[in-house]
Amino acid sequence: MADKIPYLDLPAQIKSVRKEIDAALARALDNCSFCLGPDVVQFEKDFAQFCGTRHALGFNSGTSALHVAMRLVNAGPGDEVITTPYTFIATSWAISYVGAKPVYVDIDDATFNLNPKLLEKAITSRTKAILPVHLYGHPFDADPILEICKKNNLPLVEDAAQAAGAKYKSKTVGTLGDISCFSFYPGKNLGACGEGGALVTNNPDFAARAKSLREHGSTQRYHHDEVGYNYRMEGFQGAVLGVKLKHLQKWTDERRHVAERYAELLADTPLKLPREADYARSAWHLYTVRHPRRDELKKFLDENGIGNAVHYPIPLHLQKAYASLGHKPDDFPVAEKAAREVLSLPIFPELTDAQIRRVAEVVKNFFRR
Ligand SMILES: Cc1ncc(COP(=O)(O)O)c(C=O)c1O
Numbered sequence: 001m002a003d004k005i006p007y008l009d010l011p012a013q014i015k016s017v018r019k020e021i022d023a024a025l026a027r028a029l030d031n032c033s034f035c036l037g038p039d040v041v042q043f044e045k046d047f048a049q050f051c052g053t054r055h056a057l058g059f060n061s062g063t064s065a066l067h068v069a070m071r072l073v074n075a076g077p078g079d080e081v082i083t084t085p086y087t088f089i090a091t092s093w094a095i096s097y098v099g100a101k102p103v104y105v106d107i108d109d110a111t112f113n114l115n116p117k118l119l120e121k122a123i124t125s126r127t128k129a130i131l132p133v134h135l136y137g138h139p140f141d142a143d144p145i146l147e148i149c150k151k152n153n154l155p156l157v158e159d160a161a162q163a164a165g166a167k168y169k170s171k172t173v174g175t176l177g178d179i180s181c182f183s184f185y186p187g188k189n190l191g192a193c194g195e196g197g198a199l200v201t202n203n204p205d206f207a208a209r210a211k212s213l214r215e216h217g218s219t220q221r222y223h224h225d226e227v228g229y230n231y232r233m234e235g236f237q238g239a240v241l242g243v244k245l246k247h248l249q250k251w252t253d254e255r256r257h258v259a260e261r262y263a264e265l266l267a268d269t270p271l272k273l274p275r276e277a278d279y280a281r282s283a284w285h286l287y288t289v290r291h292p293r294r295d296e297l298k299k300f301l302d303e304n305g306i307g308n309a310v311h312y313p314i315p316l317h318l319q320k321a322y323a324s325l326g327h328k329p330d331d332f333p334v335a336e337k338a339a340r341e342v343l344s345l346p347i348f349p350e351l352t353d354a355q356i357r358r359v360a361e362v363v364k365n366f367f368r369r
Contacts, residue, residue: 002304002305002358003305004305004306004307005305005306005307005351005355005358005359006307006346007307007308007309007346008187008307008346008348009348010186010191012348012350013191013349013350016247016350017243017244017247021193021239021240021244024039024239024243025236025239025240027039027239028235028236028238028239031235033235034235035234035235036215036232036233036238037235037238038235039235039236039238039239039242040058040232040234040237040238041238042238043058043233043238043239043241043242043245044198044238046242046245047182047241047245048200050165050172051173051174051180051200052171052172052174053174053175053180053200053201054201054202054204054207055200055201055202055204055206055207056198056199056200057198057199057200057207057211057214058196058198058232058233058237058238058241059196059197059199059231059232060195060196060197060230060231060232060233060237061183061185061195061196061197061231062159062161062182062183062184062185062197062198063090063094064197064214065182065197065198065199065231066091066093066159066161066181066197067093067094067098067229067231068199068213068214068229068231069131069157069179069181069199069210070094070095070097070098070129070157071098071209071213072179072206072210072213073129073155073157073178074128075095075098075100075128076098076100077099077100078099078100078126079098079099079100079126079127079128080101080102080103080124080126080127080128081095081100081101081102081128081129081131082103082105082122082123082127082130082131083095083102083103083105083114083131083132083133084104084105084113084114084132084133084135084335085104085105085106085107085315085316085317085332085335086107086112086315086316086332086335086338087133087312087316088161088311089316089319089321090183091131091133091159091161092316092322095131101126101325102316102325103122103124104122104317104327104331105118105332106334106335107332107334107335107338108141108334109334109337109338110275110277111135111138111140111277111280112135112136112138112288112338112342113132113133113134113135113138113139113140114132114133114140114145115334116141116144116145116148119144119145119148120148120152123148123152123154127152127154128154129154129155129156129157130145130148130154130155130156130157131159132145132156132159133158133159133161133162134158134159134160134162134163134166134283135162136162136274136282136284136285136286136287136288136311136344137162137163137165137166137189137255137282137284137286138166138274138276138277138280138283138284139163139167139168139173139176139279139280139281139282140158140168141277141279142156142168142176142177143169143279146176155178155179156176156177157178157179157180157181158173158174158176158177158179158180158181159181160173160174160180160181160182160200161182161185161188161197162183162188162189162283162286163189163283163285164182164188164189164190164248164283165189165190165248165249165251165252165283166280166281166282166283167281168279168280168281173283174200175200175202178201178203179199179200180199180201181197181198181199181200182197182198182200184196184197184198184237184241188285189248189251189283189285190241190244190245190248191244192237192241193236193237193240194236194237195237196234196237196241197233198233212225212226212228213226213228213229213231214228214229214231214232215228215230215231215232216228216229216230251349252283252284254349254350255283255284255285255347255349256282256284258284258287258348258349258351258356259282259284259287259347261360262287262345262347262359262360263275265356265357265360266289269364269367270291270367271289271290271291272289272290272291272341273289274287274288274289284347285347286311286344287344287346287347288311288342288343289342289343289345290338290341290342291341291343292340292341294310294340294341294342294343296366297363297366298343300362300365300366301343301362301363301366304365306345306346306359306362307346308343308344308345308346309343309344310342310343311344312339312342313339314339315332315335315336315338317331317332317335345359345363346359
């Protein structure tokens with residue numbers, strides 16, 4: 001059998017920056033700045049500049065950044081936060097952690113993102129914030145959502161966990177809402193060597209409070225103004241992310257190239273391919289195709305050594321953890337159909353043209369049988 005093609009080749013990425021990372025980690029070790037510290041501060045500056053925002057704060061995960069974002073908008077018991085049912089579950093966890101209720105709005109079939117046309121009728125007197133996701137690295141349609149936020153005086157929190165480097169019109173994702181949260185989980189477009197996340201904002205009050213909440217609700221040691229968390233980014237992760245951030249633009253371009261090649265090579269297959277909306281410049285975190293025979297295709301790719309994954313098999317409103325919300329099948333039919341049909345193909349900057357062609361060939365063989 002031909003060589004296996006991994007779904008994600010992290011060793012290849014580490015290899016390409018190994019020397020820089022070794023040097024950065026050695027420096028961090030010498031500094032003994034293991035929790036926050038100078039490498040994290042430098043990364044925060046660089047990441048804020050990359051996004052084009054005034055403040056970026058390093059967190060120990062994207063989930064904790066989202067949790068703090070929900071504290072910043074003062075969501076709590078009895079409140080509702082409107083979000084998408086079609087995402088990684090951490091988006092909803094953040095709402096649940098503060099005791100608020102996730103209120104789902106179905107997605108747009110073309111982009112997999114929260115459908116702005118359905119948003120307004122989900123707003124109630126209890127709504128505290130809107131929390132859409134830039135799923136798969138493709139920006140959500142921010143303008144109509146922002147208009148609704150403005151009209152209803154609601155903050156917009158972006159879950160940009162998958163979308164570092166994506167653009168909405170001319171704006172970098174992370175600058176569209178009041179607060180944006182990123183994940184630096186190792187497999188993300190900008191991945192740490194461990195867990196990591198960031199909260200990004202232009203609002204100095206949000207930034208100051210987030211900084212305090214990240215560190216036990218304190219700005220002065222052993223003085224605690226409110227209940228906080230230990231959500232600090234580790235010094236080692238700041239060092240690694242500082243190195244990798246320098247390569248992110250190039251890596252995003254390479255991902256974009258992979259997506260273009262798939263679009264060419266798979267154009268005449270029965271698959272529904274992902275396309276960028278007019279307003280979008282996707283970061284192509286995932287390349288997710290659709291077909292009603294998804295499970296058979298998945299099995300065929302598995303048998304032929306082509307890495308693949310389903311993002312996501314169960315929408316959040318049908319997850320056991322959210323049974324208490326009382327949803328039933330068909331509540332969000334667009335998300336549910338997507339969950340039955342999606343399959344993510346290998347996409348990463350180091351994917352070679354020969355590998356791309358092999359993936360396409362195996363997909364074509366499936367439909368030729
Ligand atoms: C859309 C989305 N939101 C939130 C998260 C949570 O990020 P983390 O894994 O860094 O906690 C992730 C990543 O896994 C994600 O994909």
